[in-house]
Amino acid sequence: MATREPKIIALVCNWCTYTAADLAGTSRLIYPANVRMVRFMCTGMIDVKYIIKAFLEGADGVFVGGCHPGDCHYINGNVKAERRISGLQVLLEQFGIDPKRFTLKWIGASEGPEFQRNMQEFTRTIAELGPQIESDMMIL
Amino acid sequence: MIVEFENTLNTPDAVRAFLKRLLDDALADAVLTAFASPHSPLPMPTLMIDSQLLDRAVPLAPAAPLNTARMAARVLSKDIGKRIAVVLRPCEIRALIEMEKLSQCTLDPAILISMDCFGRMENDRYLELAATQDDPESAFYATPDLQEAVCPSCRACLRFIPENVDVTLCLAGQSDKKGVTLVSGSLKGEKVLKKLGGTSTDLPLGRQADIDRIMARRQTHREEMTTGAAARMADMAVFQQTIANCLNCYNCRVACPVCYCKECVFVTDVFAHRPEILMGRAMKKGAVKIPTDTTMFHLTRMAHIAHACVGCGQCSSVCPSSIPVADLFITVSEKVQEHYGYIPGQDPQRPWPFLVVETDKQVE
Ligand code: SF4
Ligand code: SF4
Ligand code: FES
Numbered sequence: 001m002a003t004r005e006p007k008i009i010a011l012v013c014n015w016c017t018y019t020a021a022d023l024a025g026t027s028r029l030i031y032p033a034n035v036r037m038v039r040f041m042c043t044g045m046i047d048v049k050y051i052i053k054a055f056l057e058g059a060d061g062v063f064v065g066g067c068h069p070g071d072c073h074y075i076n077g078n079v080k081a082e083r084r085i086s087g088l089q090v091l092l093e094q095f096g097i098d099p100k101r102f103t104l105k106w107i108g109a110s111e112g113p114e115f116q117r118n119m120q121e122f123t124r125t126i127a128e129l130g131p132q133i134e135s136d137m138m139i140l
Numbered sequence: 141m142i143v144e145f146e147n148t149l150n151t152p153d154a155v156r157a158f159l160k161r162l163l164d165d166a167l168a169d170a171v172l173t174a175f176a177s178p179h180s181p182l183p184m185p186t187l188m189i190d191s192q193l194l195d196r197a198v199p200l201a202p203a204a205p206l207n208t209a210r211m212a213a214r215v216l217s218k219d220i221g222k223r224i225a226v227v228l229r230p231c232e233i234r235a236l237i238e239m240e241k242l243s244q245c246t247l248d249p250a251i252l253i254s255m256d257c258f259g260r261m262e263n264d265r266y267l268e269l270a271a272t273q274d275d276p277e278s279a280f281y282a283t284p285d286l287q288e289a290v291c292p293s294c295r296a297c298l299r300f301i302p303e304n305v306d307v308t309l310c311l312a313g314q315s316d317k318k319g320v321t322l323v324s325g326s327l328k329g330e331k332v333l334k335k336l337g338g339t340s341t342d343l344p345l346g347r348q349a350d351i352d353r354i355m356a357r358r359q360t361h362r363e364e365m366t367t368g369a370a371a372r373m374a375d376m377a378v379f380q381q382t383i384a385n386c387l388n389c390y391n392c393r394v395a396c397p398v399c400y401c402k403e404c405v406f407v408t409d410v411f412a413h414r415p416e417i418l419m420g421r422a423m424k425k426g427a428v429k430i431p432t433d434t435t436m437f438h439l440t441r442m443a444h445i446a447h448a449c450v451g452c453g454q455c456s457s458v459c460p461s462s463i464p465v466a467d468l469f470i471t472v473s474e475k476v477q478e479h480y481g482y483i484p485g486q487d488p489q490r491p492w493p494f495l496v497v498e499t500d501k502q503v504e
Contacts, residue, residue, distance in 0.1 A: 048440065048443035048444065049405070049436070049440040049443070052436060052439045052440055052443065053436060056435055056436055056439075076497045079497050080494060080495070080497065083480075083493060083494055083496065084494055086479065087443070087446075087447060087476050087479055087480060087493070087494075088443050090475050090476050090479040091439075091442055091443055091446060091472060091475075091476055092439075094370065094373060094374075094471075094472055094475060095373050095374075095375065095376055095379055095439070096374055096375030096376060097376075
């Protein structure tokens, strides 16, 4: 089990989930400090290599947050991201990375509490799964 | 339409005669096929206009120093009003179809010709064979033992019967017969065969039985391959061992027909780390291996193209460190392709799964 706090990378869309995080902040909603956020202009531009990189650099979980279907500012980047990420889950599972370690959620700009709840839940899931890879032994 | 062609010649000669007829009767303006130059028996993809030279073509030689689809895509990168007959293995046809989807070529001017594929040998093995045999092409088809000496991905390939071609050269069940049976797979192919005017016939009698026999053997090999490969990447720690000797030369990427990006991110400045970055990484762990990002490269390449891997095995063949790259790719891609319900080279109309947007999810 975890001897250290889980490290979570959240890759979030500028227009929705990031704004929701902002709202959570201004509403003084507390979410786990395990989450480190990276802002993208759209989930559609999150290439799989960012997720792979996060895992190889020692992330225990990767969270991707985007606009609800129909709300993407670039028409359909979010549903493309969903397809891409679903395939990555199948791929990484074969390398022993539990698909539960990365997830994609739709969180709209006004959903501050929703953002908080997701961060809490995901952090709990990752804490239960324990640390991912001992990155010390990785050649990278 | 099924035509029996030149049933007095042995099969490779009949195929050469067929290709010559394409040029002589102006059914095609050029033929792209394997050709052994005077300088080496190893056949190279060659664009041929002079039908005399086709005498030295070896379209059925069990060698393929590169995935010829890549070369075919150069000739077919645009339609210049010339009809090009291209002779490719089934995996190369699959690759070419994927490349057309990616706007790398147009198949309008192409006459796609393929064969029941018995596999290809690695280059050194083929050169060994060619050193002891005057006619390695015929020797290969006459000797079942040699057919076992093909590369691992061919031994494990289940899609060795051409799909989506204009003309199929039937080779299965052909070993003791003369001539070659040609089957059209499209209107374009049918027109060619009609003009050729051979005798109309049925599929060779023993073909299906032979296909079944090959399939059964290959299924066994495939099972062995995928079980072995799965164990070599079961977790990150064993995967580190599997790729420990990788040099980051990226030969595997260059050889891969579906790794089509003109500028791969791994050869851009993104991965040409500045000394500060290298020092920073070294500081984090006490040391950093250079070249860096080896695991990153392999996982990313898989994530980018596993759904389109045609199983040609070229990535393994070109690896200087003998890493079974294709075994890994083929194993991973089985799962990924199943996930997307996407079979590369099967349906020319079907877009890449990443580009499909379920309409009910799209904005009105
Ligand atoms: S990954 Fe390897 S086996 Fe698959 S298409 Fe590319 S070169 Fe061929
Ligand atoms: S060809 Fe082999 S050594 Fe070169 S990058 Fe690919 S796996 Fe590594
Ligand atoms: S703009 Fe938010 S997911 Fe595309």
